[in-house]
Amino acid sequence: MGIQEIQEGIVDEFSLFEDWMEKYEYMIGLGKSLPLIKEEYKTDDNIIKGCQSKVWVHAELNDDRLVFTADSDAIITKGIIAILIRAFSNQKPQDIIDADTAFIDEIGLKEHLSPTRANGLVSMIKQLKLYAIAYQTQLN
Amino acid sequence: MTETTLDIQKIRKDFPILNREVNGRPLVYFDNAATSQTPQQVIDVIVHYYQNYNANIHRGVHFLSQEATDAYEQARIKIQKHFNIGKSHEVIFTSGTTHAINLVANGFSGFLKSGDEILVSAMEHHSNIVPWQMLCERTGAQLKVIPMNQDGELVMDSYHNLLSNRTKLVFCNHVSNALGTINPIKKIIDAAHAVGAAVLVDGAQAAPHIKADVRALDVDFYTVSAHKVCGPTGVGVLYGKEEWLNKLPPYQGGGEMIAEVTFEKTTYADLPHKFEAGTPNIAGGIAFGAALDYMNSIGFEAIAAYEEELLHYATSELKKIEGLKIYGEASQKAAVVSFNIKGIHPYDIGTILDKLGIAVRTGHHCAQPIMDFYQIPGTVRASFSFYNTKAEIDALVAGVQKARNMLI
Numbered sequence: 345m346g347i348q349e350i351q352e353g354i355v356d357e358f359s360l361f362e363d364w365m366e367k368y369e370y371m372i373g374l375g376k377s378l379p380l381i382k383e384e385y386k387t388d389d390n391i392i393k394g395c396q397s398k399v400w401v402h403a404e405l406n407d408d409r410l411v412f413t414a415d416s417d418a419i420i421t422k423g424i425i426a427i428l429i430r431a432f433s434n435q436k437p438q439d440i441i442d443a444d445t446a447f448i449d450e451i452g453l454k455e456h457l458s459p460t461r462a463n464g465l466v467s468m469i470k471q472l473k474l475y476a477i478a479y480q481t482q483l484n
Numbered sequence: 485m486t487e488t489t490l491d492i493q494k495i496r497k498d499f500p501i502l503n504r505e506v507n508g509r510p511l512v513y514f515d516n517a518a519t520s521q522t523p524q525q526v527i528d529v530i531v532h533y534y535q536n537y538n539a540n541i542h543r544g545v546h547f548l549s550q551e552a553t554d555a556y557e558q559a560r561i562k563i564q565k566h567f568n569i570g571k572s573h574e575v576i577f578t579s580g581t582t583h584a585i586n587l588v589a590n591g592f593s594g595f596l597k598s599g600d601e602i603l604v605s606a607m608e609h610h611s612n613i614v615p616w617q618m619l620c621e622r623t624g625a626q627l628k629v630i631p632m633n634q635d636g637e638l639v640m641d642s643y644h645n646l647l648s649n650r651t652k653l654v655f656c657n658h659v660s661n662a663l664g665t666i667n668p669i670k671k672i673i674d675a676a677h678a679v680g681a682a683v684l685v686d687g688a689q690a691a692p693h694i695k696a697d698v699r700a701l702d703v704d705f706y707t708v709s710a711h712k713v714c715g716p717t718g719v720g721v722l723y724g725k726e727e728w729l730n731k732l733p734p735y736q737g738g739g740e741m742i743a744e745v746t747f748e749k750t751t752y753a754d755l756p757h758k759f760e761a762g763t764p765n766i767a768g769g770i771a772f773g774a775a776l777d778y779m780n781s782i783g784f785e786a787i788a789a790y791e792e793e794l795l796h797y798a799t800s801e802l803k804k805i806e807g808l809k810i811y812g813e814a815s816q817k818a819a820v821v822s823f824n825i826k827g828i829h830p831y832d833i834g835t836i837l838d839k840l841g842i843a844v845r846t847g848h849h850c851a852q853p854i855m856d857f858y859q860i861p862g863t864v865r866a867s868f869s870f871y872n873t874k875a876e877i878d879a880l881v882a883g884v885q886k887a888r889n890m891l892i
Contacts, residue, residue: 364507364839369890372832397831398861417861418829419891420836 347439350431351447358451367452371423378426381415392467397421399468403475409434410479412472424453425468432472437483440476445469488790490782496871498523498778509841512876517661517820517867518845519711520692522775526714529774533767540763556766559773560756566776567706568697569723573755576722576729577764581688582611584707584722585655587759588684589615591732592653598624601650603643603681605667606632606857607660610850612686616655625652632857636663636812644675651681658690658706662851662865663812664795664820666690673703682728688712688720692869693791693818695784698723710768715775719768722759729755736761787870791819794868794877801881805888811854811863819868822849825884828891830864836887837864842880 345353361367385402392399397418404411412433416422431447432440448454496502499521504511513521533555539548541556557572564572578584596602602616606629620627630643638656647654654676659666673683684705687696691708698706705728709720724732734741734752738761743751752758779787798821802808807826824830834846847862848855855862866880 365890368836368839372890397829418831420832421829 347431347435347443351443354427354431355447355450364452368420371427372419373423374426375416375419375422375424378415378422378429379413381413385413386415392471399425401468401471401475403472403479405437405479405482406434408436408483410437410440410476412475414468427451427453428468428472437476437480441473441480488786488793490786490790490870492790492871492873495782496873498525499871500524500527502871506841506843507839512840512842512872512879514866514868514872514876514880515843515845516692516869516872517664517689517712517865519717520714520869521871522716523714523778525778526716526771526774529771530716530767533770538767541766542757552766555770556764559770562773562776563721566695566780567708567723568699570699571726574723574726574729576724576756576759577769578707578720578722578759579718579765580709580711580720581686581707584705584720585612585684585686586615587722587735588705588724588732589619590735592619593622594733595731596623596625596652599650600625600652601628601646601648602626603628603630603646603651603654603676605630605638605656607636607638607663607665607667607851607854608655608657609661609686609688610852612655612657613853629853630656632665632854635814636660636665636854637814638665638667638672640668640671643672647675647679647681649679651676651679654681654683655686656683657686657688658696659687659693659818659820660812660851660854661689661820662849662854662863663814663822664689664817664867665812665814666694666816666818668816669703670701673701677702689818689820692779693784693788704728710772710775713772713775714778715772716765716768719765719772721772726755729759732759734758734761738762782870790870791868794872794874795819795821797874798866798868798877798880801877802884805881805885807888808884811858811860820865821867822863822865824860824863825888825891828888830862832891833864833884833887836890837880837883840879840883840886842883844880 381400381402386400390400390402392401397416399416401414412429414425416425501521537548537551539552541553560572560575564575569575602625604616616627628646631639633639656667656672658669669685676683682704685703687706687708691713704725706723711717741753741758741761743753802823808823811822830846834844837844845865849865
């Protein structure tokens with residue numbers, strides 16, 4: 345499935361929630377079920393520095409697809425990471441570079457992406473794209 | 485404990501922002517240690533200034549300039565009286581506490597040499613650590629830390645052991661922003677003076693709760709930010725003993741701080757202007773005075789008593805929540821509760837509380853050494869003011885309980 349389709353799927357899912365609590369409970373659930381990143385990748389080099397919660401991201405190429413694994417010490421942040429991974433992982437680097445992130449706004453999580461929110465998520469998206477650029481250069 | 489004599493509902497009407505809704509719920513503002521809210525009386529002073537006598541001060545021959553200068557200087561005198569400062573020129577307007585601390589740290593560059601020591605407390609805000617580290621890098625002096633115990637109190641025995649004739653400066657906050665501890669500054673000052681060291685006390689967190697008497701304390705420097713005491717942001721004060729302020733070199737060059745300028749030599753203006761280069765925050769300074777008037781009209785004794793009532797209520801109610809641990813249980817404490825719930829990141833609790841319209845601070849509160857001491861990533865911090873209510877604390881407790889249920 346392409347990034348666009350996946351994002352539409354996420355937007356559809358989120359449209360079913362009646363209030364913020366359902367939405368956050370869902371995200372907390374996603375956070376709890378996020379596959380764990382290998383301990384060896386939870387290094388300081390892989391930390392995306394946000395002010396409050398720590399976020400680790402690791403990327404590796406599997407054939408022509410870029411696979412992301414990530415973790416955070418805060419569960420809501422982890423839930424959002426799970427959504428981002430669903431949208432961007434296992435895709436071609438060029439598609440990740442080209443993808444827009446408007447769906448975040450559509451599912452009502454824009455507040456988490458405001459740069460002033462200081463939770464590192466803007467940096468996280470930037471980091472995913474930077475990985476994609478790096479691996480795309482390698483593929484070329 | 486006796487119930488407050490303050491009419492809290494009447495006081496709340498002075499603060500327009502308290503009528504706001506956040507995420508569809510009435511705002512519960514418990515981030516007072518970060519910044520306090522502003523009453524209409526202070527907002528009116530700012531509006532009145534810009535509508536009626538906005539002009540540059542200390543230099544104009546014209547009517548408005550004189551009016552603005554008078555108002556600004558009256559504010560200086562209000563601040564002087566409030567803190568029982570001996571002379572009005574010992575009140576230096578700054579952009580806030582951080583600016584004031586940097587001014588002193590910069591000034592001490594010329595007084596320190598390798599082998600000298602500066603003591604700072606273990607519970608300082610970053611803004612109180614970094615300037616001293618920079619000062620030590622410039623001068624070769626050494627920074628030493630007064631340790632704290634698990635309750636968040638300074639270990640006074642260790643402090644006494646650290647003091648020596650090498651100690652040139654002691655730096656300590658009056659009240660810790662992260663834990664709420666009220667430090668025994670009188671004892672700290674007296675012991676430092678006994679070895680000939682100067683003392684700078686950061687009063688930013690104390691000012692909303694305690695009316696400090698700088699002459700009784702015999703403190704050398706004391707700093708305050710207006711925005712913690714119902715005033716505007718971007719303005720604060722450095723109090724310094726006259727003898728110290730005369731010794732310190734100017735911090736910034738510019739207009740207003742000079743007596744005479746030629747290309748060969750500049751002579752500096754007298755106190756306080758020597759440290760007040762450039763056009764200051766005039767409306768802010770005037771509003772700072774109005775904010776102190778406002779708080780004094782309510783009365784600091786009544787404020788302190790009521791805030792203590794809120795603190796005790798919040799502490800006992802929060803402690804009923806399973807797994808909740810409070811950080812900082814000093815016997816002398818301002819109205820700040822820093823806490824975590826076992827197994828939950830403070831950021832997650834803060835996010836859920838925000839959804840409920842409750843404003844708290846989460847994170848390390850710019851005091852990472854404290855978080856390292858407790859080996860935690862941060863805390864949730866609720867800080868109370870005299871315009872808060874027990875009903876709001878009930879909302880906080882219910883919110884934390886709800887967050888716990890969702891997150892565990």
